[in-house]
Amino acid sequence: MRSNKYAGPCGECGSAVAAAAGQLIGLPGSWRTICLGCSPTPPPRRDHDGWHRTPLASLDFETTGIDPQTDRVLSYALLDDRGHDFAGLIDPGVAIPEASAAVHGLTAEALAGAPGPVDAIAEIVAWIQDLIERGIGLVVFNAAYDLTMLRAEADRWGLAQPDWERLFVVDPFVIDWGIERGGLGPRRLSDVAAYYGVLLDNAHDAVADARAARDIAYEIGMRHPTVAAGSLESLMLRQVVWFAGRAEDWNHYARKVGRSLDDPAGWPLARRDASIILSA
Numbered sequence: 001m002r003s004n005k006y007a008g009p010c011g012e013c014g015s016a017v018a019a020a021a022g023q024l025i026g027l028p029g030s031w032r033t034i035c036l037g038c039s040p041t042p043p044p045r046r047d048h049d050g051w052h053r054t055p056l057a058s059l060d061f062e063t064t065g066i067d068p069q070t071d072r073v074l075s076y077a078l079l080d081d082r083g084h085d086f087a088g089l090i091d092p093g094v095a096i097p098e099a100s101a102a103v104h105g106l107t108a109e110a111l112a113g114a115p116g117p118v119d120a121i122a123e124i125v126a127w128i129q130d131l132i133e134r135g136i137g138l139v140v141f142n143a144a145y146d147l148t149m150l151r152a153e154a155d156r157w158g159l160a161q162p163d164w165e166r167l168f169v170v171d172p173f174v175i176d177w178g179i180e181r182g183g184l185g186p187r188r189l190s191d192v193a194a195y196y197g198v199l200l201d202n203a204h205d206a207v208a209d210a211r212a213a214r215d216i217a218y219e220i221g222m223r224h225p226t227v228a229a230g231s232l233e234s235l236m237l238r239q240v241v242w243f244a245g246r247a248e249d250w251n252h253y254a255r256k257v258g259r260s261l262d263d264p265a266g267w268p269l270a271r272r273d274a275s276i277i278l279s280a
């Protein structure tokens, strides 16, 4: 949940809420402040089977910016399904915008001496291909961003692509939208983590973010039996539909305020020729 920037009355009970003391909910363009007592909470954990009980891998990148077609991977976390965590830094060979470095702290100095992109990207691609061969689901929060960037990096460095059509992706950003229909306000990783009580004490560190994303996927599965039911394959199809719905809702708002549009067909990978940035 996102805290409110401005003071105002609670949209539910009317009590006064000081700036940053409450939370924002609602759809894009009509966010409203509510007090903590009126804040929605997730349903309780239940005991049912589902994809959340299968071992899942998780991936996260920190990058030079918000355009997955042109920006570069600076750090990566690959958490496999058997308890092994891999993490690494990449010297991208391009300038790192100050605004990006301010988010994750990865400056040119911090990356001096790190390997170049080719070997690291090849290693990440091989790691994903191994998940594909073994049928393991990969958790990626906002996969359309990270996976599109990985595909662009592999193209850039002349590397073979993983067999993307056979990859099972579990995207808590998209699933959360499918459950809440965007009604709970801005839902970036830290917002969804707070809502589900998932610890995220070092946001914008790739390992911490990848861990939180997988923990969120597990909490969603535990608390939403109908979402958890079914195979990873059927979850893929549902996420495609949810992503399209989210994009269409976003575009409805974006057209009114002149923001850039999302491609409803852009999950888990954007079209190669699509120019996309992170929305919401």
Ligand SMILES: [Zn+2]
Residues within 6 Å of the ligand: 010, 011, 012, 013, 014, 015, 034, 035, 036, 037, 038
């Ligand atoms: Zn209230």
